[in-house]
Amino acid sequence: MTPEEFEASLAAATPPALEPPLLALWRDARGEWNLAHECVGARDDALSMWTHAYLHREEGDLGNARYWYARAGRAPAQGPLAEEFAEILCALLRA
Secondary structure, three states: OOHHHHHHHOOOOOOOOOOHHHHHHHHHHOOOHHHHHHHHOOOOOHHHHHHHHHHHHHHOOHHHHHHHHHHHOOOOOOOOHHHHHHHHHHHHHHO
16 A cells, blocks of 8 residues: 555545554544554554554643653654654555
């Protein structure tokens, strides 16, 4: 899947078959934060934990976000949310 195909899939009524962290981004892009969080809340791989951190940063819960960034082995993001979303999306599409 390319970023363009991911973007186009957002118009579908149901998500395509995606791995949990990518499904979390799909849900988040559609404004479904709670469903996005459920996708990665119990996962312990680095990409899921990074996605989890991003979601808490987006939510404004920076303490929780810092915890998940640390678990993912990443420094907390400082730039715009849209840039981090794109960075995570690219990492997930390469994985």
